[in-house]
Amino acid sequence: YKLWSGLKAVDYVSGIRCAFGTRSIWGFLVPECLGRLFYNPGSNFIWDMKRSDTDIMSVVPWLHGAPVVFISSLELMKQILGHSDGFDKIADDIGTILIGKNIATAQKELWKKYRRVLTPAFSNKLHSLVWKKSMQAFRGMIEAEAWDKKGAVAISDLSDLTKKFTLDIVATCALDLNSTWSDSISAAGAEMPLQKCLKVMVEDAVVRLLTPKWAYILPFKTLKRVDTAFSTIFSFMRAQVALRREKIISEDVTNGEATGLDTIFDNIVKANIGGKFAFDEDEVAGNIFAMLFAGHETTARTLDAVLALLGAYQDEQDRAYEEIIRVAPGGRDPGYEDFESFTHIRKCVQEAMRLYPPGSALFREATQDVQLSVMKRTTGEKSHNVVLKKGTQVVVNVLGIHYSARHFPDPESFKPSRWSDESLRDNPAIAAFGYGPRACLGRKFSLAETTSFLVMLLRDWKVDVDLADGETPRQWQERVMTGQVTSVLGFGPLPIRLSRRNPQ
Numbered sequence: 001y002k003l004w005s006g007l008k009a010v011d012y013v014s015g016i017r018c019a020f021g022t023r024s025i026w027g028f029l030v031p032e033c034l035g036r037l038f039y040n041p042g043s044n045f046i047w048d049m050k051r052s053d054t055d056i057m058s059v060v061p062w063l064h065g066a067p068v069v070f071i072s073s074l075e076l077m078k079q080i081l082g083h084s085d086g087f088d089k090i091a092d093d094i095g096t097i098l099i100g101k102n103i104a105t106a107q108k109e110l111w112k113k114y115r116r117v118l119t120p121a122f123s124n125k126l127h128s129l130v131w132k133k134s135m136q137a138f139r140g141m142i143e144a145e146a147w148d149k150k151g152a153v154a155i156s157d158l159s160d161l162t163k164k165f166t167l168d169i170v171a172t173c174a175l176d177l178n179s180t181w182s183d184s185i186s187a188a189g190a191e192m193p194l195q196k197c198l199k200v201m202v203e204d205a206v207v208r209l210l211t212p213k214w215a216y217i218l219p220f221k222t223l224k225r226v227d228t229a230f231s232t233i234f235s236f237m238r239a240q241v242a243l244r245r246e247k248i249i250s251e252d253v254t255n256g257e258a259t260g261l262d263t264i265f266d267n268i269v270k271a272n273i274g275g276k277f278a279f280d281e282d283e284v285a286g287n288i289f290a291m292l293f294a295g296h297e298t299t300a301r302t303l304d305a306v307l308a309l310l311g312a313y314q315d316e317q318d319r320a321y322e323e324i325i326r327v328a329p330g331g332r333d334p335g336y337e338d339f340e341s342f343t344h345i346r347k348c349v350q351e352a353m354r355l356y357p358p359g360s361a362l363f364r365e366a367t368q369d370v371q372l373s374v375m376k377r378t379t380g381e382k383s384h385n386v387v388l389k390k391g392t393q394v395v396v397n398v399l400g401i402h403y404s405a406r407h408f409p410d411p412e413s414f415k416p417s418r419w420s421d422e423s424l425r426d427n428p429a430i431a432a433f434g435y436g437p438r439a440c441l442g443r444k445f446s447l448a449e450t451t452s453f454l455v456m457l458l459r460d461w462k463v464d465v466d467l468a469d470g471e472t473p474r475q476w477q478e479r480v481m482t483g484q485v486t487s488v489l490g491f492g493p494l495p496i497r498l499s500r501r502n503p504q
């Protein structure tokens with residue numbers, strides 16, 4: 001019966017029939033292939049099917065999980081992400097269960113409330129602060145890692161560095177936590193540093209979801225680790241909120257516009273104090289965590305991808321270096337006002353995000369029966385209609401769109417030049433920051449942060465990767481940069497080497 005009703009819900013769109021759905025917790029736990037009958041798409045399904053030549057397919061489970069329709073075309077993406085009446089975020093999303101109600105997973109009116117409170121904080125003032133703090137954090141990193149005393153540095157896994165950096169920036173600029181590279185917000189709690197807590201929260205999310213509360217008294221190391229991570233971080237956040245609430249009340253600065261206090265953290269805490277769009281405790285915690293998660297690993301993964309690609313494609317790196325010297329000559333530190341002038345670097349970032357979009361799958365649910373108009377993959381002309389039943393889940397396969405030869409000729413190649421200056425801004429074919437009303441609120445935040453970091457690094461250091469004998473950059477890319485989908489799309493360990501330009 002489950003299979004039959006699933007097929008009906010997806011309007012019999014062809015695809016995979018299997019035991020577990022792509023978002024089934026059990027599907028994450030069991031191996032990907034246990035014989036033909038127990039084929040399990042697994043968590044890396046979206047990466048593996050990026051070269052698939054269908055615009056629409058379905059995965060319908062017969063044992064556990066929801067039937068899902070996967071779409072991989074720009075036209076279908078616009079119909080789904082741009083259609084706020086027909087589709088919404090998935091009710092009971094795992095993210096809400098883990099961290100509480102928040103802007104990234106909320107539906108309808110609740111989402112509008114969060115957006116009203118948070119959007120004003122994403123201002124030019126914030127983005128220019130991000131630029132400045134990124135430069136400071138970069139310098140702090142050089143000093144703390146003692147790179148200033150070295151001519152060359154070997155990094156075994158780039159993401160260790162970038163995740164620390166982006167967590168520093170989001171914590172400083174979004175949540176007003178003053179941190180430096182060396183202490184790196186380590187004092188989240190006595191038992192576990194903030195960075196480790198976040199890592200455990202992401203990696204052991206399934207354990208948290210499957211473990212009933214009473215089970216945490218059992219003497220298992222994993223349960224202890226998960227419990228410590230969640231309780232440490234929640235009590236740290238509660239303490240920070242209480243401090244800020246006291247400060248706001250004592251200074252009577254509930255009207256941010258009057259005082260100029262309008263940071264993301266302030267806006268959340270002020271909403272907790274009261275007003276038209278009041279937040280309860282759960283909403284405060286959920287929205288703080290949403291910022292930490294949405295704004296940290298995504299940007300780190302983007303930096304990983306750009307730096308590795310520039311290390312492999314030296315000609316593109318040379319162009320980036322020339323641009324830096326041209327825009328900020330004489331070794332002057334570029335300012336936020338120079339941000340838009342780094343067009344080649346921005347093209348490299350955009351192209352890296354096309355090949356490796358951190359948010360590779362965007363999830364929606366039909367809020368009513370909806371008709372989709374499917375196009376022919378090769379020509380873009382209308383082919384047929386599909387009617388999805390209310391409640392059916394849809395995954396916008398961003399990777400599938402980014403690897404479509406119709407939208408991007410020679411899609412596998414790293415070609416920053418494919419982005420003209422105009423298409424850097426508003427080209428909907430790049431869906432790395434989403435599309436429509438739920439598109440990323442932190443787009444400019446992360447672009448300012450990424451550009452600032454890259455400009456500082458590439459100005460002073462040359463990046464290299466170790467190509468094997470006779471290996472081309474493209475072959476290296478395929479060998480080393482294999483996507484791994486966890487909460488976002490990332491990679492296994494990415495080794496790079498840095499050598500100082502003009503050694504002193």
Ligand code: HEM
Binds near residue numbers: 302
């Ligand atoms: C390279 C870095 C980033 C990427 C690739 C990225 C990607 C995305 C995507 C694809 C969405 C839409 C999700 C959907 O439609 O289901 C999104 C939403 C969001 N992002 Fe980002 N993001 C990045 C950085 C950031 C940063 C730095 C912040 C904040 C500091 C942030 C805050 C948000 C928020 C709050 C939402 C939810 C918007 C809403 O539902 O109204 N993001 N992001």
